[in-house]
Amino acid sequence: MLVDDRKLKILQAVIADYISTAQPIGSRTIAKKYKLGISSATIRNEMSDLEEMGYLEQPHTSAGRVPSERAYRLYVDRLMQIRNLPRKEQEIIIRELGERMDEIESIIRKTARILSQLTRYTSLVINSNLIDCRLRHIHFIQLDSNRLVAVIVTDNGIVKNTIIKTADTVTAEYLESLTRVANDKFGGMTIEELNHCIASEDYKKLAYRYSQLDSLIPMLMEGLSIVGGDDVYADGMSNLFNFPEYSDISKAKSLMEIIEEKEQLMDIIRRIGGKGVVVSIGSEMDNVYMKDCSLVTASCRVGGREIGRIGVIGPTRMEYDRVVAVLEFISGYITGMMDK
Amino acid sequence: MLVDDRKLKILQAVIADYISTAQPIGSRTIAKKYKLGISSATIRNEMSDLEEMGYLEQPHTSAGRVPSERAYRLYVDRLMQIRNLPRKEQEIIIRELGERMDEIESIIRKTARILSQLTRYTSLVINSNLIDCRLRHIHFIQLDSNRLVAVIVTDNGIVKNTIIKTADTVTAEYLESLTRVANDKFGGMTIEELNHCIASEDYKKLAYRYSQLDSLIPMLMEGLSIVGGDDVYADGMSNLFNFPEYSDISKAKSLMEIIEEKEQLMDIIRRIGGKGVVVSIGSEMDNVYMKDCSLVTASCRVGGREIGRIGVIGPTRMEYDRVVAVLEFISGYITGMMDK
DNA sequence: GTTAGCACTCTCCTTTAAGGAGTGCTAACC
DNA sequence: GGTTAGCACTCCTTAAAGGAGAGTGCTAAC
Missing domain, CATH: 1.10.10.10 (Winged helix-like DNA-binding domain superfamily/Winged helix DNA-binding domain)
Known part of the structure; x- marks a missing residue:
């Protein structure tokens, strides 16, 4: 027919x-x-x-x-009619997110907030696995007699830091030389390369000269693995209750658990992938707990590399047109902000 | 009677x-x-x-x-009998939180997670207003031809960063000199002092010499104000549904809204204050929406200064003894970890 | 001061009945 | 042949009614 x-x-x-x-x-x-x-x-x-x-x-x-x-x-x-986001809502987003690039964490929170407020659904912000980003710069700053802060900047402007305890007092000269050597040696490497490098003979010699490099690098690695690990941040959970679909407590609970557990959710989002806005409806996500939900995600890319996704989760009965418009705008805005 | x-x-x-x-x-x-x-x-x-x-x-x-x-x-x-946290749970906490001091954000997330998992209530982690902390170090790192990362380290080891766009290409020498001057000039100041300093004649002269300091400092200030702003992070919302008190959707919704809105919640927590573990029961918090809840919080202090609070929210029918034990242990552990 | 007994109250659950919305089918119409 | 009106039927929803059960307060006896 x-x-x-x-x-x-x-x-x-x-x-x-x-x-x-x-x-x-x-x-x-x-x-x-x-x-x-x-x-x-x-x-x-x-x-x-x-x-x-x-x-x-x-x-x-x-x-x-x-x-x-x-x-x-x-x-x-x-x-579905593709519609543009109303001027008013565009302005709200620009105002709330600001025009400056702050810490990733701050952007994540703000984005999740505004996204859930505008759509009236539960919002998700995922910062992607950055396993293939490169070290731009490592800098050590002395905190007190036996603590350093190691600040790591990647080539796409993400800054991570970790506190390192040192065995004994570190002099300013030592610190400077350490910073220089670490940058010389590790600058430009990806995490894998770094991992590889540490196992090499070359590095062992270096570690010998800078006796503290020994414990330092594993710590840095851990710090970097945080950069690498992807995570999902959710906001507007209470929006679930806007929908009669979740007036059944057990339904609401199981969805919220999925969102909070993060594991399964990340799995689903990784599988979805794709550029631009992607709509996943119910059983398309292949997860029992999500079978009555839809998930709309959009990717944020910097220099061709995906640095994160944003998304909205709600009942399959979703205002797709409105949600797509909001996601399209916000992901575009973030991309623009970071890429400029 | x-x-x-x-x-x-x-x-x-x-x-x-x-x-x-x-x-x-x-x-x-x-x-x-x-x-x-x-x-x-x-x-x-x-x-x-x-x-x-x-x-x-x-x-x-x-x-x-x-x-x-x-x-x-x-x-x-x-x-109530004060009880110690069972060995097993202590070990879980130590394992999950790890022994290293990472970024604040990472600690916050981990703490909230473990807290809600152990107590089976909704957990809160508040990072306090650090308005009175001092600048230890400012460092500028070049990202590309027209972007810098400014990394700010405070005296208690908190690292914040912000990306700054520069008008024209910056040389390495300029950057170095800028770093030196900024540290000389602003190192050791609190945020208020910094604010005050910027308004002074002295600073205006400096800004003249480093033409870009002009737009730089306001940007830094904004970055620091993020350090200053207190915020609350919640986890384990789905735990609310463990309690028949919240089998009524509207009750669950209004509590979740309070938690997500953050404003009122922060207000309440600020009013509570106090060292150690504090139990607030229902109407003691003086907020209609919280009248059927209890909130137990504990402070985390470093060098006598409160850097944050952790807490648990649930029905007034709360297992206070167990919750107090968990909070006491975790807050002690975090304090120890950061203070060492 | 303590206890047993008992009438009374109020909620909760189940059953029953009425009401309503919407369908599918049939037959008539254009 | 597609379209429409009419009607019987189905199934959910809501309200009302009728126990059953749990717990109290009171009284009188110990």
Whole structure:
């Protein structure tokens, strides 16, 4: 059977109505609300066809119909109007995120906040695995007699730091020479290369000369592995309760647990990948706990390299058009901010 | 009327039972479960007295009784046994938090995680206003032709960074001299002093010499104000659903909103203050939305200065003894780790 | 002062019934 | 042949009613 124009119109009506009301929708309602020029009986026949084709579902006989995942997919791919973010909301984002590049952590928090506030869904911010970024600079700063701060800057401007305890008092000269040698030796390396380098003979000789390099480098490595480890930050969890889908406590709990556990969520997001905005609907994510959710993510790239993703999670009955617009704008803004 | 020993025993029984079951408890249950050597009728009389004194409440006639806030207060202050954290849990904490001092952000996340996992309540980690900490070191690192990273280290080892765009290409010598001058000039200052200094004539002369200092310092200030701003990080929100108190969606939602909004929560925590572990019960916090919650917080201090607080939020029916033990241990551990 | 007994109260759960929304089918219409 | 009105049927939802159960307060006896 073919999905002709009239069927498409009816489907669109069902989806639009269900997204805004969360109520199964019947033929009579469509006939009344959306003037399609056909009677409820005709609509009934068409809806029956659409159900047969897998676009609509009935919670039970004698309830109205509800869009299936397949319908949402069709909607997202073909029916949805791409819209621009209203000027007002653009301004809010620019104001909140500011124009300066601060610490990653601060950007993450602000982004998650504004994203959940604008969309009214739960927001996610993922900072990606930066395993292939290069060391631009290492700098050691003395804190007190037996503590140093090691500050590591990567080539894409991410700064990480870690405190290192030293065996005995370190002189200013030693520190300076250490900084110089470390930069000479390790600057420009990726984490893998660094790892490799440490195992080499060459490094062992160096470690001998700078007796403290011995314990220093493993510590640095740990610091860098933090750079490498990807993590997800969530905000606007309470937004879940805006949706009757989560008026069932156990549903709300299990979704929140998935989000807080992070492991499974990261798995899903890694699998999704892709440039630009990606919409994942329900079982497409291949995870039992996510089967009633949709996840929309967008990537933030700097110099062709993905440095993070932002996303929104909510019921499959999601205002995809609005969410996509917000994500598109914010990811573009962040990319612009960091790449400039 | 006096709260004699027998009344105390009965009260303790009611509290203990209610904390573990969340069910109003009747006289017969107490007589059976807690062998106090008196009959249910006697207990009934005593409970009637305790109600009159404001320690017990009845959800409705012919329900059992429930401890009042006043009862919890009495329990926390006088009845509760201070217990040590089990060896096993201590080990978990030490293992999870590690022995190294990383970035504040990483410590915050880890702490919040372990705290919510161990207590099974929602955990909070607050990093305090560090308005009075001093600049130890400022360092500028070139990222590319028109961007610098400014790394700021405070005297207590907190590292913040911010990216600064420069008007035109900066030479290595300029950078070095800038670093030297900035350290000479601003090292050792608090944020207020820095603010004050910038307004002075002296600074204006300096800015003239380093033409870029002009836009630089305001940017640095902003970076430092991030250091100064206190913030709260929460984890284990889904734990709220462990408690029948929050099986009512609207209750759960409003508490989660308070936690996510942060403003009101920070207000409450600031008002609480105090060294060591502090228990705040329901209306003691003077906030409508918190009237059915308890909040237990502990301070983490370094060199006599509070650098943050950790806490746990849950229903007034809270396992105070266990929560206090966990908080005491973790706050002690963090303090030790940072102070060493 | 303590205890047993008992009537009374109030909630909670289950059952039952009515109401309502929406469908599918049939037959008539254009 | 597609479209529409009519109608019986299904199934959910909500409200009301009727125990069952738990716990109290009071009284009287110990």
